[in-house]
Amino acid sequence: MNELISIAPVSPLRQRLIDDMNMRHFGRxxxxxxxxxxxxxxxFLGRPPDTATAEDLRRFQVEQREAGVPVPTMNSVVSALRFFFTQTLDRPDLARRLVRVSHPRKLPVVLSRDEVTRLLNATTCLKHQAALSVAYGAGLRVAEVSMLKVRDIDSERMLLRVERGKGGQYRNAMLPADLLKLLRQWWKLGHEQGVMHRDGWLFPGQHYLKPISTRQLYRVVVEAAQSAEIAKRVGPHTLRHSFATHLLEDGIDIRIIQALLGHAKLENTAFYTRVATRTVRAVTSPLDKLGLFLPEPEAPSG
Known part of the structure; x- marks a missing residue:
């Protein structure tokens, strides 16, 4: 986190905020x-935020809405300010003044299995193919893929250890057999190139001491999708969406998928039922069971 604050001197208040986030293992x-x-x-306030009043918060939110700030952005700001006032300043009374705005959640873009195959085959190097295969094969978030280390691969238990998931949570993700084979190929090549080490990053960046950036992974996905002639708007999270949807279509219990994704709430996993088209097609409507609309008998020939 030092790179976030190295540009200018850090105020004591900002340092307290950073310390509070580090204590809770918040991601970069x-x-x-x-x-x-x-x-x-x-x-907006024009003075230190620890001097804010309830009226200041109300005016800030009104101005955000009138300026046309998108609802997801407004809600992200609310989450940040709630943490700041509750944890850093111990002012829960002010945090209660912050209002989250409800908005309809868009259906996620999901690739077909054929599109996933084309996308992975369209990557330009083994490292990129392996990284995107982890995102799809284990259902990881892009930041989780970026922060994987070589030692996080548990080939005996066929697991990937995700040390810093969303909210600083630790969990185990699945490690498919074919993915393990691909990662071993990448390890052999990366080790020969001198960019991979047993205590190092699974996907090093331009310098082997730093992990590949999430921005770079986003570019890799977009360029691979273009090369594969996939017209959908694709990003790294599309592979995670596709992982969950394909498991659901294969009949995997939704609570197992919840654990694999690291979702705290089942409702977040259940959202994928809206895009699991194979599951919908497999259901027989009660109307079909009534037999009301039988095919007309064919006219006798001759």
Missing amino acids: ETQRNYIRDVGRFAT
Whole structure:
């Protein structure tokens, strides 16, 4: 997290916020977003955010809405400010003044199995193919793929250890046999190239001491989708969506999928039932069982 704060001197208040997030094992992206969103409120306020009043928060949210800030962005700012006021300042009274806005959740883009195959085959190198295969084969978030280390591969138990998932949670993800074969190929090549080490990153960045960035993984997915002539809007999370949907269509229990994805709430996993088209097609409508609309008998020939 030092790179987030190395550009300018850090105020004691911001350092307290960073320390609070580190104590809770917040990921790098989450920390960056929270610092940005608290800073947005401080800019609006024109003075340190720890001097804010309930009226300041109300005016800020009204201005955000009138400026046309998208609802997901507004809700992200609310999450950051709630953490700031509750944990860093111990002012839950102010946190209660923050309002989350409900909005309809869009259906996720899901690739067919054929499209996933084409996308993975369209990658330009073994490292990129292996990274995207982990995202699809284990259902990991892009930040989780980026932060994997070689030692996180447990080939005896066929698991991937995800040390810092969303919210700093630890969990085990599945390690398919074919994925393990691909990762071993990548290990052999990366080790020969001198970029992979037993205590190092599974997918090193431009320098082997740093992991591949989430931005780079996003570019890899977009370019592979273009090469594979996939017209859908695709990003790294599309592979995670596709993993969950395909498991659901194969009849895997939804609570098992919830555990594999690391979802805290079952409702987040159940959302994939809306895009599991094979599951819908496998259901026989009660109307069909009535037999009301039988095919007309064929006219006798001759």
